[in-house]
Structures are given as structure tokens and as C-alpha cells.
Amino acid sequence: MTDNYQVRDAIDKETLSTVRSVGDTYKYGFSTDIETEYAPLGLNEDIVKLISKKNNEPKWMLDWRLKAFNRWKKLKQPDWALLKIPEIDFQDQYYYARPANMKEKPKSLDEVDPKLLETYSKLGIPLTEQKKLAGVIEENHEDKSENRKVAVDAVFDSVSVGTTFKEELKSAGVIFCSISEAIKEYPELVKKYLGSVVPISDNFFACLNAAVFSDGSFVYIPKGVRCPMELSTYFRINAENTGQFERTLIIADDNSYVSYLEGCTAPQRDESQLHAAVVELVILDDAEIKYSTVQNWFPGDENGVGGIYNFVTKRADCRGRNSKVMWTQVETGSAITWKYPSCVLKGDNSSGEFYSIAITNNMQQADTGTKMIHLGKNTNSRIVSKGISAGKAQNTYRGLVQIGGRSQNSRNFTQCDSLLIGNKCGAHTVPYIEVNNSSARAEHEATTSKVDEDQLFYCMQRGIGEEDAVALIVNGFCKEVLQALPMEFAMEAQKLVAISLEGSVG
């Protein structure tokens, strides 16, 4: 373990005493009993057309989807990850599900089915324009957080059910809406940027997503605007046997800034479910995007039954000079995670950061990391990855750092730490480093350690129960990454870390 930790008060004040109150198993495992409309089972051209029709899409969008679908048919599922992926029958899935009463999209939040609102409120994400996310603000924090607002776009199965604070954001010039809406309302922006970061045929799962994505979030921050509040999307899979394919597109125009949060949960079901999302970030001159994810899909039970298969393509394109992106992810859920949020540093002086906590317990498998592609001059990237494995879980960090021939004076620093709990789990680090410019430098540090018996005993001698002690130590191990999260999420994430590791000791 490294000893060089900076301490920030915000997280120090949090105690783990609240952990118990959060519940002792997967807290979000309930399902909502709501009448759901499905597209027919399986995938073919007609299904793609149907999804497009349900969303009332223009022809150019349908053509785009069909092109993707035809490409996808020729692609093969990748098998290079250190994952044991059970065979997925892509014809035995539903590709579209929406609450029946969402046929007519509600014009305002007041019109949204109370059952849906209740679902989100149970998840701690009330779809009201209240000032903060419930339950995640810590008492007694003298920060301005009291007044911080978070706008939420809530995606339920295949559709967006509502977006809060739209008007207030609009007056600042910020566009925040579902992507289905953006396709209709802002076709020029969507046409210009959709697929420009993650092309249709980028990879098997991204290509599938391009064909069948049903909804997701769209954000445009105009030139010179600092987004006045945090934006967030909350994904919920409810319907059985249904894949969720959402697509997020965020554009930060010159000299703008936005911080964006993404959260996800799903009910506890015996059948595994597929989630294949694409996130594209476009960052122009002097602009900055912070993108944080707390991924808490249902991980399957302790024997590995059920759980979400999470195949996600996330990429940020730093196109401008001095453009900046920061990915922060806390991956605690999913049976299988395949995810490499990447930064393409095209603009000179652009920078990319990747902070990650990946926790796997029981039978979970994660193969996750990042790609830093340095193309511009004086570009900087920083990777801090904390992998924690418990139970019989497998956790792989896979990271690519590529510094191109024209990328003068570029720098990468990678810190990759693994923590093992028990002796049946595994941690693997797979770095790929390619430096093609002699003025550039890439540094890589990696450690693997075990939760130390002496540390546990010390905590317990002070009266802290074993599970809380593990959570405390693990949170300490993850500190650098937790600090990178917006405060509301940091608290939530700390609790999640504790919950994900329950039952991992003793």
C-alpha cells in the first residue's frame, strides 16, 4: 500500500455508522410492478425499425441504426478480456421495454406515473426539483452543498421518464434532455456529434448499441457557460429479460464546464440481464467535463446466479486546446463488467484523468481500465486505479497508454493498486504502454496487497466491528478516488463500498 495520502476533511467526517442503516444485502433489488410494453423477442431489422418508430425518429436516424445493425451482424463478440462470459443468446432478449403508460411522454414531471416516481424515490433519487439528492448529504457539512442542485434525467428500462430543472438550465443556455428528445429537437447537434467519438462499428457492443439504443441523456453546454448545477442520469433496469442500451452524448463547447453523474441499479433477478451502453464526450477548446459513475447494477447472488452483464463503451474526445476530461468510476455492481472509459487527447495541452474503484465480491468478474491516447503536444494523463477483490471474484485492470509520434512532451502517470480480501479471489494488472516519442514519458506503478490482519485487529480493539473495520480500511485504500467524486457521490460511494464487501470476512 502507498502511504502518500492527502487527507481532505469532507470525507474524514463521514463515519461508517450509517452503513448498517443502508441495509445488509443488495438494497435496490426490489422490482416495480408496472405494466410494461415490450417489442417482440429477439433482434432483426424489424425490431430496429420498431424502436426507431416508437421514438418517432426522423429517417436519418433510422438509416444510421440500420447501418449499425448490418455491421453488427458481421462482428464477433470480443474474447480477449479475462472474463468467463456465459454464452449470450442475442435472440433471446427483449430490446425494448417501456412502462405502458409512457406511450405518451409526460410533458412535465407532474404527469409521470406515481409508481415510477416512487421507484426513484425508493432509490434515493426523487424526481422532484428539490435541492439535493436525498440521504446523501452529510449532516453538518459546512460546505455550500446545502444549496447545490442536481438535475436528474431518469431512464427506466428503455425510456427516459423525466428530466428535472430543465427550464432553469435552459435559461443558462444548457440543453439537458433525453437523447430521443434531442434527436427531434436538436437534430443538427446530434447529427454533428453522434458517433463522432465512438463510431458505429467501434466494437461489437458499441455497434449493437448504435442499432438498438432506445434512450439516454443528451447534454450541450454552450460556449463560455459553466453549468450552474450538477447533471445526472439515473438508469434503472426493471423489465425482465430485457437489455438496456442507452446512449449518452455530452458536448462541452469552447470554454465551458460541466460535472455529470451517472448512477445505475437493477432488481434482483435470477436471469442475467444485458446492459450495453455508449457514452460519448466531446470537449472543445478550454472546456472541461467531469464524468462520475457509481455503478451498482445487481451483481448476482453469492453463487453467481443472475446479475447484470455490463458491456460499456465510454470515450472522451479532447478535441480542443487545453480541453480536459476526468472520468471517475466506482464499480461495485454487475456480474460481469467490461468497461474502459478512454481519453483521446487530440488537442495540444489537453489532459485526461481516470480514477477508478472496482470492487468484486462473491462470483463477480470485472475487466476494467482505461485507454489514454496521446496525439496532441504537451498532453497529460493520469490513471489511478484501485481494484478490490473478495470472495471468489476476479478483478482485472487493463490499461493502454499510447503516446503518438507527434505528441511532444507528453506525460502519463499510472498508479494501479490491488487489494485482496481472503485467498480465493484474484487480481490482475495488464498494462499496455506504447511510447513513440522520445520527449514523452510514461510512468507505471503497481502494488498488490492484502487486508492486513494487524490493521483489522487494531480497529477492532478500538471497538469497531469486523465488517466496519474492513470497510474503513478499504475506503482508506480507495481514498484518492473517492476524493475525485463530487461530494454527494463520495458519501454514497463510501457506503456502497461497505455494503459490497459485506460477508467477505469471517
Place this chain on the structure above:
Amino acid sequence: MLNIDDLKVSLEEEEKQIIRGLSLSIKPGEVHAIMGPNGSGKSTLSSVLAGKDGYVIDSGTVKFDGSDLLEAEVEERAALGIFMAFQYPIEIPGVGNMNFLRTALNSQRKTRGQEELNAADFLKLVRGIAKDLEISEEMMRRPVNVGASGGEKKRNEILQMCLLEPRFVILDETDSGLDVDAMKLVSKGVNNFSSSSRSFLVITHYQRLLNYIVPDFVHIMVDGRIVKTGDKTLALHVEETGYKDFLQLGKEKN
């Protein structure tokens, strides 16, 4: 308060008995000192009392307030009021002192069925104690024991003691590594903390500490047994002549 009767303890890993028939009785308000050569089992005794894994109780009993202490989990013992100041305090990277202390205090309170202390009261309490022990704010913001000097770590142990208010305190060589001034500070801290209902088991190699923390009894431990018990003058004797008189006693009992 604490009654140890003919306790025999071996290591779990290898067949080696470390505590080899030890009896000791400590009443409320008493201060007991244990001295003994390196490797005689003093720290092992502390660890066994605190409930650390890795030991096998071969025979004997340990009663705390009349009930079987060896049955209780580590954190339950802590909540009962048993505190051990570590000979080598442990570092916990990334976990802030304040967070650690508050988690510990509230865990104990919870186990005892008391209400948790709110953040403001907690801060006030800790700051007061830190001030008495001359521990800086900067130090309090650091991760637990990380980057602290040997002496700073020991002071931190005493701070934890004062905060958690245990009834039975084991000080395992808390004086080792302390400079003269720190030794006085720590002793003052301990003395202010002592009361007619609190007991101490002070493990030390140096008589000097016992000038500040005056023991009611001094025990000499050799080879996992108490071979001699006396008053504070016994410590002076050890200081002058070493353990040679007692080593023989250990063998005779074998």
C-alpha cells in the same frame, strides 16, 4: 475486575507455549506493572487479553467482572472497557484520524446501547484531549499513524485511551520511544485519567516510567509466568541488577 487463573497459551501456527501458567488478579483502581526480559510473553499476554487471533488457549481462565472474557469478540471486549495501547501502533493509510476515532467511539457506544455522539460534541471532545497531549491539529488530520514518529504514535495511543474511556488499560511499552518531555505528558495524561474504578496493566522495561505512574504492584515475568511480585521497589531492584536473580526462578518452576 480482572482475574487470570493459571493461563496457558500457545501459538496457533507452531506448537509453542508462550504463556505457561500465569495467574494475576487486578482490582478496580489498581495499577500493576509487568517487567520482564525480551520475549518473556508480555505482549502475548496483552494480545490474548485483547482477543487477537492466532493463539490457542491450552488451559486456564480469564474473568472480567466475573464473566468469561475469552468468549467475547475483540470489539465486544473493547466495548466492555478493555483498551490496549499497542507496543507498535498500526498505520492505516487513507483513514483519517478523526474518522477513525469517531467510528471507534460511536461503535462502542452503539454496542453499549448508548446514543452516538454528534459531530460537534465529538470534535470538541477530541480537540480538548489533543490539546492536553500537545498533539497538533495537523497531526489529527493525518491518516491513522501514517508518517508519525515513534513517539507521536505512542501519544496517539493515549489520546485514543482518553477518548474511549476504558476501565481496564494495558499500556504495552508506551514509554519506549518517548522523549523525556513526552514521557511526562503521557504520564500526566494517564494519571489524570486514572480513577478508583479504573485499572492499569503497565508493561515496561524502564523503572523511570514508574516514577510517574506509580504502581501498586510490580510483577516480574519470565518464560510466560509471573515469578515474583512486589511493590514499586522491585522495579528499582531490576533497574540495578537486571533479571539474573529471576531467570533462575523461572527455571525452578519448570
